[in-house]
Amino acid sequence: MSAAPTPEAEWLNPHDLRRVCDFLYRHTGMVFGESKRYYIERRLRDRIAITRTSGFAAYFDLLRADSREREQLINAFTVNETYFYREEHQLACLSRSLLPDLAAARMPGDKIRIWSAPCSTGEEAYSIAIWLLENWRMVDAYNVEIVGTDIDTIALDAAHDGLYGERSLSRLTPAVRDAYFEPEVNRHRRIIRDLKDSVSFTQANLVDEGTLGGLGTFDVIFCRNLLIYFDDESRLRTAENLFNRLNPGGYLCLGHTESMSRISDRFLVRRFEDAIVYQRTGPDA
Known part of the structure; x- marks a missing residue:
């Protein structure tokens, strides 16, 4: 018998995952999807903890209403890998x-x-x-x-x-x-x-x-x-x-x-x- 999915694996349902990916795409042009689920959930959990919202639904409401929080979430997803004299x-x-x-x-x-x-x-x-x-x-x-x-x-x-x-x-x-x-x-x-x-x-x-x-x-x-x-x-x-x-x-x-x-x-x-x-x-x- 296979093990039941962990609660963490089910934390973000497909609909909500798509809402986050669509949000990031509209605001940054970057493409995210199911293959980046762990990466997305980890950063969302961090922002939910920092903002002390009750869960994804409450956090997404905050995201739509608060431009500063939109900025912070975008910051969490950008890639800043660089060094002097690159290329x-x-x-x-x-x-x-x-x-x-x-x-x-x-x-x-x-x-x-x-x-x-x-x-x-x-x-x-x-x-x-x-x-x-x-x-x-x-x-x-x-x-x-x-x-x-x-x-x-x-x-x-x-x-x-x-x-x-x-x-x-x-x-x-x-x-x-x-x-x-x-x-x-x-x-x-x-x-x-x-x-x-x-x-x-x-x-x-x-x-x-x-x-x-x-x-x-x-x-x-x-x-x-x-x-x-x-x-x-x-x-x-x-x-x-x-x-x-x-x-x-x-x-x-x-x-x-x-x-x-x-x-x-x-x-x-x-x-x-x-x-x-x-x-x-x-x-x-």
């Missing part, structure tokens, strides 16, 4: 190919805007700043503005704080650590103030055009390892939003397992020595 070949492409190409049409002192989305806990955006200071000799000739955005407000708080452990720093040389981080305390190092002030962070949702308009447009966008969590509809919506935020002739960098060619035909595939990137076409490109 370094794209940073090399930025300094050796993309920025020289863009700068050729600019005057010294002109603004060049770079967007890191999602920026996670800050390593992605700060990596761009450090890399350019170390590897692009023209960095001081232009007004380079770096903006990091994420849907996860907890991750953004960490980015503002700029405190990182050994795993995040593992790809950086001792010389780079010493140049851009304060001395180590309890196996963590904090970004120096000058570098922290050179990068701005704000909340934005890549599948929601309404949260992006205030950001303006950019010359280079790094959007890496996000589209793998989306379905076709969310990918297409995000591609349109990214296209609209790029200046004509601007460049989009995706993760190494992602391809814009399978999502949208609005970008021109550009193959540089260090990386494949995607360029916004248009009459002014």
